[in-house]
Amino acid sequence: MSTPVYFADLRTGHRENLFGKLTRLLDLAGIDRIVGNGDLTAIKIHFGEKGGHAFVRPPFIRRIVDRVKELHGKPFLTDSSTLYPGQRKEAVSALTCAIENGFAYAVVGAPLIMSDGLRGHSARRIAIAGELLTATDIGAEIIDADVLLTVSHFKCHEISGFGGAIKNLAMGCSSREGKLEQHSVSAPTVNQRCTVCGACLKACAHGAITVQAPQASIDIDKCTGCGRCITICADKAIDINWDEAPPTIMKKMAEYALGATTGKAGKTLYVSFVTQVSPACDCYGHSDAPIVADQGILVATDPVAIDQACADLVNRAPGLADSALQSGHEAGGDKFRGVYPQIDWETTLEHGEKIGLGSRDYTLVSLEPKSDKGW
Numbered sequence: 001m002s003t004p005v006y007f008a009d010l011r012t013g014h015r016e017n018l019f020g021k022l023t024r025l026l027d028l029a030g031i032d033r034i035v036g037n038g039d040l041t042a043i044k045i046h047f048g049e050k051g052g053h054a055f056v057r058p059p060f061i062r063r064i065v066d067r068v069k070e071l072h073g074k075p076f077l078t079d080s081s082t083l084y085p086g087q088r089k090e091a092v093s094a095l096t097c098a099i100e101n102g103f104a105y106a107v108v109g110a111p112l113i114m115s116d117g118l119r120g121h122s123a124r125r126i127a128i129a130g131e132l133l134t135a136t137d138i139g140a141e142i143i144d145a146d147v148l149l150t151v152s153h154f155k156c157h158e159i160s161g162f163g164g165a166i167k168n169l170a171m172g173c174s175s176r177e178g179k180l181e182q183h184s185v186s187a188p189t190v191n192q193r194c195t196v197c198g199a200c201l202k203a204c205a206h207g208a209i210t211v212q213a214p215q216a217s218i219d220i221d222k223c224t225g226c227g228r229c230i231t232i233c234a235d236k237a238i239d240i241n242w243d244e245a246p247p248t249i250m251k252k253m254a255e256y257a258l259g260a261t262t263g264k265a266g267k268t269l270y271v272s273f274v275t276q277v278s279p280a281c282d283c284y285g286h287s288d289a290p291i292v293a294d295q296g297i298l299v300a301t302d303p304v305a306i307d308q309a310c311a312d313l314v315n316r317a318p319g320l321a322d323s324a325l326q327s328g329h330e331a332g333g334d335k336f337r338g339v340y341p342q343i344d345w346e347t348t349l350e351h352g353e354k355i356g357l358g359s360r361d362y363t364l365v366s367l368e369p370k371s372d373k374g375w
Contacts, residue, residue: 006367007367010275013374016369024370027067028365041149042142044115045077046079047094048097049087055282057102080172082283091117095112119176120227123177131251142260149269150165152272153276156340159250166254166348167253180227190217190239199234201216218238253348268301274297275295278290279339289320291325291339295317304349315332317335318330
């Protein structure tokens with residue numbers, strides 16, 4: 001059966017603004033059947049890296065928060081720490097970055113809670129029936145929430161071709177160990193920046209690190225891939241081995257998304273903004289020019305269906321000149337391969353459908369004008 005994906009373009013007028021259209025989309029998708037009285041509702045967003053600007057704007061998040069509150073749910077905004085060193089490598093830095101990017105309580109009306117704790121290790125191991133994985137490491141607050149509502153900025157991505165609802169679930173809801181599991185099959189390595197300070201030795205709970213001049217070393221047989229040493233090192237002397245091929249990462253992402261939604265049947269909702277469709281991830285400290293014009297907002301109960309619908313909208317649009325798009329500029333051209341020709345971006349969708357995460361078969365249901373006189 002075809003999955004409905006509700007869509008609103010960006011046309012507005014004095015009868016209804018874009019915030020009103022977003023609320024109607026949420027209602028069409030059945031948010032009142034998903035959020036119940038007293039439900040702790042995790043609104044999974046991307047806080048945005050410092051210097052970037054393409055992430056979903058805080059006033060739109062506030063409208064979603066307000067709708068959850070009207071349904072007597074208890075919303076909180078959440079994100080997880082990054083695997084790599086940066087502005088969001090642990091909770092203090094990540095929450096500071098979120099507030100600086102406009103997600104303070106005074107703006108969004110909801111508290112900010114990291115889904116994976118102080119250093120990215122507060123998680124639960126969730127069993128799944130995957131093709132590559134039998135379990136996933138998901139942030140504890142995602143698991144404990146009654147409702148999971150993801151808000152995604154749909155864009156291109158340098159590893160998976162695109163980033164949307166599935167990536168928001170997979171990388172965004174996993175712990176540091178989970179992110180490393182998706183990216184790598186080998187232990188981190190120590191580089192020449194090591195000052196032999198011993199901080200990593202104290203952080204390692206598995207006896208995998210030896211500290212001896214000229215630099216520390218990691219025993220690959222003892223390392224569990226938890227990633228604690230990566231963030232504890234102030235000298236950035238520990239490197240992630242990005243050794244998984246993109247198709248494997250994409251399949252693992254679909255399986256991690258399955259883990260994030262396990263136990264939440266009928267209690268998930270996905271909102272995607274196909275706006276400022278940048279050529280790379282929002283985790284960078286910059287946002288490049290969009291490759292297509294803004295398309296609109298989509299809402300669905302199926303992460304595979306909504307990602308497929310977003311991808312189709314982007315590909316149907318004419319490409320923009322003076323962007324990172326190298327080919328596929330024509331309407332109907334493959335925009336994702338136009339930026340990353342070596343990446344088979346459909347792998348994530350195909351695998352997600354295969355493992356039961358969702359369906360690629362969807363029906364786009366366009367939001368009707370509020371009156372017969374238009375917007």
